[in-house]
Amino acid sequence: MTLLLGHAHEKTIQRTESFFHAGDAAARCFLLLEGHLKLGQITPAGEQGAARLIAAGDIFGWAGLMDDHSYPGTAEALTACRALWWETERMRQTLLATPHLALRLLALLGRRLREAESRLLDLATVRVEQRLAKALLRQPADLPLPLTRQDLAELCGTTLYTVSRTLRAWEQAGWLRLGRGSLRVLSPPALAALIQGPDAS
Template sequence: MRRKTGGMDFHLNPEFLQGTELFRDVPAAALHEIQAASSQRRVAAGQVVFRQGDSAAALYVVATGRLRATQTTADGQQVIIRYLGPGEVAGYTTLSGGGVHPGAVIAVEDALLISWTSAAIKRLMAEHSSIAMNAVAFLGARYHEMQVRIRELSTEKVERRIAHTVLRLVEQAGRRTARGIEIAIPLSRQDLAEMSGTTLHTVSRTLSAWEEQKIVSCGRRRVVVAKADVLTSIAEV
């Protein structure tokens, strides 16, 4: 399911690349070279992009669809590190050493990925410093995100953590609807639990309580935030 860019499937236009976190503000002259070195890969919802422990052979940029990055313990417990949407990078390890992926990435929707080999992306970074600068910027941002989550996990009680998680998802994948802001990712209670550091039971109870107060309305794998301000006050108090 991997093919060299040859037109046909998805036209990788320069505007798209310039909108990604890795290639923004790259000189126009470089875009062609970047494009020439790229491949494309389609993944269906539920399909694995790479597994934890796989050697980091390729770097991906999401063109369409959405991915999920996870970390799994030896005994099978999983946490969700992050969702990745259009323009975002999956497989950052490929940028640096010849290591292995420290976590897994799977598609939660059908997705189209643009990929580069480790050697190609390293060469591009070395030749075009703005790519390397972008990599530094987005890795710094993700490092910061994780710091914030660690602080939350360390100091906040579950309800606040769940509120923060939901608000982050609203930020990342919110879509206005008549009933409020819908999170445009299919999201089970278990998923929310793995993002908030709790159990699906506690998430279910918390959402039920919020639904009672009309703060959210939810269904099977679906959450719609009706009163984001109330949720914010739960998160911030």
């Protein structure tokens, strides 16, 4: 553990800045200490595609450890972020020297993998409405995150238009309150009910 911390660097960035961009050489791996960021993928055509949120305590940017030489996504801060980082090569050494750390990492990655596969399942079998509800409920209750409609669309695999229309309908039902880049869920139960299925009265 001292070995780990001894080699750590620290970096702070502001909202809209990035720790790295898709395609950059994957020479560092990160642990987020404070803030929230968006890990976004780009389509071959260059548009924004899927995205994931990273919260304090999560790791990100570990592609370099896995034989990959560039980051597959962009790590953009949604709020001011403070993170620890290590050089990928040195981290590899550290992991070899402290196997229980490697196991810990394995567990984290495994969780991510299952998360991703669960999202795949949802994307293939579940309606936008329900995916969006899930995405909202996953967030901290008051959700101070400055997520644009576009961000939400990427998070649940749809378009900003559909997100806007759906959120608006929910606002008019009194289930949440919208603002520009802000959103407060007033009635989590209502959303939770939607997830089960809109047809279930």
